[in-house]
Amino acid sequence: MNSRYCYISFLLVLLVLSINATESLHTYYRNGISLNGNWNVIVDPYENGYYNYRYEPFDQLNDPWSVGYYGDKKSEAPGDLIEYNFDASATLYVPGDWNTQDPKYYYYEGTIWYRKKFDAPQIENEQRVFLYFGAVNYKADVYLNAQKLGFHIGGFTPFYFEITNLLKKTENSLVVKVDNKRAKEAVPTLNTDWWNYGGITRDVKLIVVPKSFIRDYSIRFESINTKKITGKIYPDGNSGEKKITICIPELGIREKVNSANVSEFSFHAKEIVLWSPEHPKLYRIEITYGEDTLIDSIGFRTVSVKGKQILLNQKPVFLRGISIHEEYAVEGGGRVNEFWKTEQLLNWAKELGCNFIRLAHYPHNEDMIRQAEKMGFMLWSEIPVYWTIDWCNEETFQNAKNQLTENILRDRNRANIIIWSLANETPVNESRTKFLIRLAKHARSLDNTRLLSAAMEKHYKNDSLAVIEDPLAVIADVVAFNEYIGWYDGLPDKCEKVNWEIPYNKPVFISEFGAAAKYGYHGDSGLRWTEEFQENLYKKTMKMIDTIEGLCGISPWILIDFRSPRRPLPGIQDDFNRKGLLSEKGEKKKAYFVLQEYYKRKQSFSIK
Numbered sequence: 274m275n276s277r278y279c280y281i282s283f284l285l286v287l288l289v290l291s292i293n294a295t296e297s298l299h300t301y302y303r304n305g306i307s308l309n310g311n312w313n314v315i316v317d318p319y320e321n322g323y324y325n326y327r328y329e330p331f332d333q334l335n336d337p338w339s340v341g342y343y344g345d346k347k348s349e350a351p352g353d354l355i356e357y358n359f360d361a362s363a364t365l366y367v368p369g370d371w372n373t374q375d376p377k378y379y380y381y382e383g384t385i386w387y388r389k390k391f392d393a394p395q396i397e398n399e400q401r402v403f404l405y406f407g408a409v410n411y412k413a414d415v416y417l418n419a420q421k422l423g424f425h426i427g428g429f430t431p432f433y434f435e436i437t438n439l440l441k442k443t444e445n446s447l448v449v450k451v452d453n454k455r456a457k458e459a460v461p462t463l464n465t466d467w468w469n470y471g472g473i474t475r476d477v478k479l480i481v482v483p484k485s486f487i488r489d490y491s492i493r494f495e496s497i498n499t500k501k502i503t504g505k506i507y508p509d510g511n512s513g514e515k516k517i518t519i520c521i522p523e524l525g526i527r528e529k530v531n532s533a534n535v536s537e538f539s540f541h542a543k544e545i546v547l548w549s550p551e552h553p554k555l556y557r558i559e560i561t562y563g564e565d566t567l568i569d570s571i572g573f574r575t576v577s578v579k580g581k582q583i584l585l586n587q588k589p590v591f592l593r594g595i596s597i598h599e600e601y602a603v604e605g606g607g608r609v610n611e612f613w614k615t616e617q618l619l620n621w622a623k624e625l626g627c628n629f630i631r632l633a634h635y636p637h638n639e640d641m642i643r644q645a646e647k648m649g650f651m652l653w654s655e656i657p658v659y660w661t662i663d664w665c666n667e668e669t670f671q672n673a674k675n676q677l678t679e680n681i682l683r684d685r686n687r688a689n690i691i692i693w694s695l696a697n698e699t700p701v702n703e704s705r706t707k708f709l710i711r712l713a714k715h716a717r718s719l720d721n722t723r724l725l726s727a728a729m730e731k732h733y734k735n736d737s738l739a740v741i742e743d744p745l746a747v748i749a750d751v752v753a754f755n756e757y758i759g760w761y762d763g764l765p766d767k768c769e770k771v772n773w774e775i776p777y778n779k780p781v782f783i784s785e786f787g788a789a790a791k792y793g794y795h796g797d798s799g800l801r802w803t804e805e806f807q808e809n810l811y812k813k814t815m816k817m818i819d820t821i822e823g824l825c826g827i828s829p830w831i832l833i834d835f836r837s838p839r840r841p842l843p844g845i846q847d848d849f850n851r852k853g854l855l856s857e858k859g860e861k862k863k864a865y866f867v868l869q870e871y872y873k874r875k876q877s878f879s880i881k
């Protein structure tokens with residue numbers, strides 16, 4: 274690429290990533306016009322539709338002869354040289370990963386162009402239209418009617434563009450270049466233990482709003498004693514209306530605040546019923562500004578720490594957790610793309626006796642968060658700062674920060690999220706710690722009402738003394754770590770010998786432990802991959818962890834077997850990480866029942 278284009282793209286990256294957003298586009302209960310369904314696709318491993326033969330991006334050339342695929346052209350005259358044709362190309366379903374839709378895309382990592390044609394929605398009274406993507410993995414370049422709207426980096430968070438003035442009445446051409454190539458400087462980086470599903474993996478919709486509308490809001494329950502609720506509303510456009518009304522009908526609340534760029538509110542709700550796993554009470558909230566009413570459902574609760582305890586609504590709670598990937602591989606599926614799949618995963622967790630879920634290792638879809646909230650699951654929400662990120666690279670930092678921002682802004686009103694997690698199993702060194710401390714400061718600046726943590730690692734002082742020693746533990750609210758004693762670290766008997774030193778007066782959480790077993794493979798408990806081995810490891814681990822002072826919860830690895838290219842062992846793994854308590858088809862392994870039993874015992878710890 275010549276240096277001019279290099280420079281321009283660098284500036285663009287900085288521009289997009291350095292926006293210090295404090296608000297998002299709130300869409301969940303808005304009547305969107307879905308653009309889901311079949312999209313025409315062109316597979317483009319050489320990015321022929323993006324670069325010319327000098328490797329210059331077409332969309333920065335302003336070249337009338339440009340044949341970038343985003344132009345969505347077709348030969349019209351006999352002499353036209355156009356070497357692509359969306360109309361005649363195959364289709365892929367959106368939302369969905371490409372890997373599991375056709376065997377030829379199973380291992381594909383690269384670029385696929387998606388194209389959807391649609392007619393503009395009926396617009397009245399100067400309404401505005403936004404184009405919303407729930408998530409695209411990993412980089413999306415978005416074009417409407419051959420004009421670039423922008424791009425987005427990061428595979429698990431939403432983004433949007435206003436397209437009011439760019440729409441044609443009919444036959445709009447929406448083209449998205451989706452690129453899921455892994456890269457050293459990316460977040461996540463080259464190396465992970467999950468499938469790099471590519472594609473437009475979450476909903477695409479048009480959101481039609483009045484000229485002036487409520488873009489977003491934040492709300493927080495300040496304290497059980499005062500029952501004070503505060504928040505901010507982010508209106509967009511000037512409706513001429515001087516007041517914004519906030520209504521929570523069930524609580525008899527109807528408050529008016531002056532409309533300003535950011536309108537702050539504060540009131541007391543005397544009769545409030547708090548959200549908890551045992552009683553996941555949600556209220557309908559309506560915020561009205563001129564012609565616009567934004568509707569949402571919200572729960573109220575407090576979460577804090579006191580010494581080595583986690584307090585929910587001021588009472589100690591034990592987190593009976595499980596880790597989950599956003600994957601549903603039953604009958605060959607991949608990324609979760611339908612509501613019933615989300616529900617099925619959560620039902621298995623409920624049956625297990627969980628009140629907490631670690632959403633690994635990236636932000637999950639919004640249905641997952643909201644359904645978990647309705648079902649009474651507290652959540653750990655994480656960004657894909659995983660293993661060995663490029664710690665010294667400022668662009669990598671800005672990328673991680675942006676993903677964290679988008680995650681927090683999307684979900685900051687959800688009562689069930691109690692922990693934001695910054696990272697998973699990262700090596701303790703200076704550049705990593707600096708990186709994560711910067712991220713922690715940013716998380717707290719966006720939301721200081723939740724706990725901060727990260728899945729750290731244990732080390733040994735001697736053969737039998739495991740310690741947690743990590744400068745990150747000093748700034749975290751919860752000292753969380755992954756421990757694989759009995760699988761990567763000796764055999765299950767080792768659990769009987771290990772003692773623990775965790776020198777922080779903070780709650781302790783075990784974010785992972787586990788062993789792999791192939792469902793239906795039986796044998797001696799000493800034989801790896803058998804259900805008996807996994808069962809034995811769970812039994813020994815439960816005994817060991819009960820001796821850890823300040824243990825306030827666990828999220829064993831993992832609910833259900835999941836795809837990973839790191840797991841090729843034929844006949845056993847066949848591309849699946851087998852540490853699930855259920856097989857990828859939903860069959861329960863023996864260890865499932867050990868954990869279920871343990872959680873029955875821990876029930877008495879729960880809040881009354």
Ligand code: GCB
Pocket residue numbers: 466634697698755785830850852
């Ligand atoms: C870990 C990682 C998780 C892996 C798991 C394993 O520590 O956090 O992403 O899948 O171990 O199975 O090795």
